[in-house]
Amino acid sequence: MKFGLIALDEAEGAILAHATSAGDVRLRKAHRLSADDIRSLKAAGLVEVIAATLEADDLGEDEAAARIVAAMRFAGVEVKPPATGRVNLHADAAGLFTVDRAMIDAINAVDPTVTIATLKDYAPVQPRQMVATVKIIPFAVSRAVVDRVEAICRSGEIFRVSRFRPSRVAVIQTQLPTVKPSVLDKTVRVTEERLARSGSRVVAERRTTHEASAVADLLPPLNRDSDMVLVFGASAMSDFDDVIPAAIRQAGGTVTRAGMPVDPGNLIILGELHGKPVVGAPGCARSPKENGFDWVLDRLLAGIPVTHSDIAGMGVGGLLMEIASRPQPREAQATEKRPNVEIVLLAAGRSSRMGGPNKLLALFEGKPLVRRTAERALASRADRVVVVTGHQNDRVRAALQGLDATIAENHDVTTGLASSLKAGIAALSPGAAGAMIVLGDMPGVGVDDLDRMISAFVADGGHSIVRATFRGKRGNPVILPRALFPAIAHLEGDTGARHLVEAEGANVIDVEIGEGAFIDVDTPDAMASAGGVLQD
Secondary structure, three states: OEEEEEEHHHOOOOEEOOOEEEOOEEEOOOOEOOHHHHHHHHHOOOOEEEEEEOOOOEEEHHHHHHHHHHHOEEEOEEEOOOEOOEEEEEEOOOEEEEEOHHHHHHHHHHOOOEEEEEOOOOEEEOOOOEEEEEEEOOOEEEHHHHHHHHHHHOOOEEEEEEEOOOOEEEEEEEEOOOOOHHHHHHHHHHHHHHHHOOOOEEEEEEEEEOOHHHHHHHHHHHHHOOOEEEEEOOOOOOOOOOHHHHHHHHOOOEEEEEOOOOEOOOOOEEEEEOOEEEEEEOHHHHOOOOOHHHHHHHHHHOOOOOOHHHHHOOOOOOEOOOOOOOOOOOOOOOOOOOOOEEEEEEEOOOOHHHOOOOHHHOEEOOEEHHHHHHHHHHHOOOOEEEEEEEOEHHHHHHHOOOOOOEEEEOOOHHHOHHHHHHHHHHOOOOOOOEEEEEEOOOOOOOHHHHHHHHHHHHHOOOOOEEEEEEOOEEEEEEEEEHHHHHHHOOOOOOOOHHHHHHHOOOOEEEEEOOHHHOOOOOOHHHHHHHOOEOOO
């Protein structure tokens, strides 16, 4: 591939390196120049462009990425169409993602032009969550490089998503006088929440004295009527012959491992009775925060065997957090902070498809649509709301009068959607961890929908894109993590948040919010169907 300045007389078929304007025509980056394009560029006074030309041995970025993915062997993963040299791969169901690191490293070592990034090994995933992305860096790559990568891909399975198997789980809790019933009640609730991501449920719970014989008596009947038994001890294990491991043996089972090199989670016990898992939960499993118990539980629920050696190999990366409640905490703890989510409400558009009236000023239940949408945003769990105005700025501001929202005027509204996104992101607080992009013309999105999306973003730690869906299809709103804010500065024209979701390779969490994710009111017919009344 040749890259650099090319005279227009020699540029037909070349690939533009940067977006370029020719009069009223705007050509996007990576656009392949046609004869008509060149005439337009010449008419605009240009004589040369920065572009790439492919040589006989080159493959275009999309073709190269598609060929590499086609050579891979994987399971439980669906492939998205190539775009801008990238192919994204998504989980087809909730489960556990596993990956052959040696293969990934070998691919990335072939040539810097070809890259592949994945989630970490044994990461739990949700349906349609991105698990891997293949990206070709330049506009083209040599066939020889692609051939070498394909050979590696064909050498074995590169990754898979093992579906969670909805399981019936029994719970035993031992009691001592020092343990409050409220603690036991909370443990059941937390366990039910932990199991929910796999579709599993608690089918029985028993409480008994903190004695090996008492636990051993309960294990056989619960083991018979469930797929797994979890035992929460009133006192932490202090010896490999303590109450829970002793009870498993007394009931006729075996103890696979007692103790693990993951902190918190050191004091787990993994056993088996009649071919079914029995897990002695560490004390930290009473909390919903991630700990070593999750690592074992998720594998078991995905049908992945857990051996003594597997647990022994969890030490690297196993230091998950410090626990300040220890008598001598090893490090002072920083106060955990919930990731802040601020809403960017886009209300700058010209409503061109309406043929005149501003759709955002249409009345819904007696209120202008933009005000109704802003009130819902303000009633949500979002920390702050920024409304981006532009077209008919004074009228839109008047409709928002009295609301506790920040107004950010887009002075370049005629250039397209990207300018509104830039204005909204620029107006966010320095501490904003995520920006929820809300379209002003979607009357079917309610406060509960916004809150569910914010909860998903917060639960993930503020690292992933969160996208609204309806029956599995992508819609709006969308939450963008702070890591993507710099990319917004490079958007142009009518390119919006959807481009970032597909192109940046970040993890994506889909949240089903119902039909409201698709209902907008761009046309008079759509407005009438949604119950809105247009104003002059």
